[in-house]
Amino acid sequence: MAQSPAAPYPTPAAGDFALANFRFASGETLPTLTQHYTTVGQPRRDKAGRITNAVLIMHGTTGAGTSFLSDLFAGHLFGPGQPLDAAKYYVILPDAIGHGKSSKPSDGLRMKFPKYTYDDMVAANYRLLTEKLGVTHLRLVMGTSMGGMETWVWGYQHPGYMDALLPLASLPVEIGGRNRMLRKMAIDLIEMDPAWQGGNYTTEPKVGLAGAASSLIFMTSSPKQMQKLAPTRAQAEAALAQTEARLYKSLDANDFIYQFDASRDYNPAPHLAAIQAPLFAINSADDQVNPPELGILETEIKKVPRGRYILLPITDLTTGHGTHSNPAIWGQYLLELLALTGKPVR
Incomplete structure (x- = not known):
C-alpha cells in the first residue's frame, strides 16, 4: 500500500476478521463473513487497559478502506501535526460488506449472496471493533458518502460508543x-x-x-x-x-x-433524537447526490441534540460529491469537532 512521501504517516497494516454464522437483517446467514480492514497507527490505552485513541473512517459506495490511503486524503490527515496524526490516533479503515476484500457476491455466491443493508455493515464493523480489535469506545466516527450514511446509523444505534460524529456528503433521510x-x-x-x-x-x-x-x-x-x-x-x-x-x-x-x-432500508430520520455525541454534518453545495436546494439537512439537523450542519460553498477546489475526500477543504471543521469533544491525544 503506497503512501504519500509528503505525509510520512505510519505504514498501514491489513487484517481480516471471520464472523461465524453472521445473521443479516434480512434473516439470511453466511457460515463465515469476512470483514477486511486496514489500520494506521497504534492503539493507546488508559490505566484500565481501554483503547482511547481509535478513529473509525468508512468509505463510499464501490470503494474500500484503502481508498483513503491517497495523497489527497491521508496526505492531509494522517501525517505529523495533521488533524488525525497517526502517531497519536489509531485509525481503522474497514471494507464494508460487499466491498473491497470483505465478503461479497463476486466471491462465488453471486445473486445468492445475502441481501445486505447499511445496518448489516454497521453490525459487522461493531463486531470487528469490539471482538477483534478490542475497541470499546471510539474517539471519532466519520465516513464519506455511504460511509457518511453509516455514520448517522452509528450515532443512533450505538449512541454512547463515540465522542464525536462527522458524516460527510450524506443526508439522514430515506433514499428517495x-x-x-x-x-x-x-x-x-x-x-x-x-x-x-x-x-x-x-x-x-x-x-x-x-x-x-x-x-x-x-x-x-x-x-x-x-x-x-x-x-x-x-x-x-x-x-x-x-x-x-x-x-x-x-x-x-x-x-x-x-x-x-444496500441503501434501500436506510432512514435515520425517526431516530435522530437518540444521537448523543456532537455531530458535524458536512456537505458541499455542488454535490449532485445531496443537492442543498432540497433543504433536508436544515430541517433534520434540528432533531440532533448536539448537531451542526456545515454547507461548503462552491469554489475552484470543490469537486461535487467527491469533495468529501478532500480534507484540505473541510479539515478545519474536523479540528473544531475534536477540540469540542475532548482533549487532544498527545
Whole structure:
C-alpha cells in the first residue's frame, strides 16, 4: 500500500476478521463473513487497559478502506501535526460488506449472496471493533458518502460508543427522489442486459455496466470541474472514455447491484433524537447526490441534540460529491469537532 512521501504517516497494516454464522437483517446467514480492514497507527490505552485513541473512517459506495490511503486524503490527515496524526490516533479503515476484500457476491455466491443493508455493515464493523480489535469506545466516527450514511446509523444505534460524529456528503433521510431513481435505473440497466444472465455471466455485461456507470458518473460529477477539465467535445469524450475504462476495470455487475441497493432500508430520520455525541454534518453545495436546494439537512439537523450542519460553498477546489475526500477543504471543521469533544491525544 503506497503512501504519500509528503505525509510520512505510519505504514498501514491489513487484517481480516471471520464472523461465524453472521445473521443479516434480512434473516439470511453466511457460515463465515469476512470483514477486511486496514489500520494506521497504534492503539493507546488508559490505566484500565481501554483503547482511547481509535478513529473509525468508512468509505463510499464501490470503494474500500484503502481508498483513503491517497495523497489527497491521508496526505492531509494522517501525517505529523495533521488533524488525525497517526502517531497519536489509531485509525481503522474497514471494507464494508460487499466491498473491497470483505465478503461479497463476486466471491462465488453471486445473486445468492445475502441481501445486505447499511445496518448489516454497521453490525459487522461493531463486531470487528469490539471482538477483534478490542475497541470499546471510539474517539471519532466519520465516513464519506455511504460511509457518511453509516455514520448517522452509528450515532443512533450505538449512541454512547463515540465522542464525536462527522458524516460527510450524506443526508439522514430515506433514499428517495432522484437519488433512488438513479440507483434503480443503474440496477435495472444491468439486469436488462441479456449478458447478465440472471447474475451467472462469465464475462461482465458491458452494455448494462455502461448504463450503470452513467448514473455513477452523474452522481459523483461536478459540472464546474468537468467543464474546466474538458471544455471541448473532444476533451469531454476523451475524459469520459478514461473514466469508463477505469470503472469497467474495477466494477463487478453483481457487486454493483448489491452496493447500489444496500441503501434501500436506510432512514435515520425517526431516530435522530437518540444521537448523543456532537455531530458535524458536512456537505458541499455542488454535490449532485445531496443537492442543498432540497433543504433536508436544515430541517433534520434540528432533531440532533448536539448537531451542526456545515454547507461548503462552491469554489475552484470543490469537486461535487467527491469533495468529501478532500480534507484540505473541510479539515478545519474536523479540528473544531475534536477540540469540542475532548482533549487532544498527545
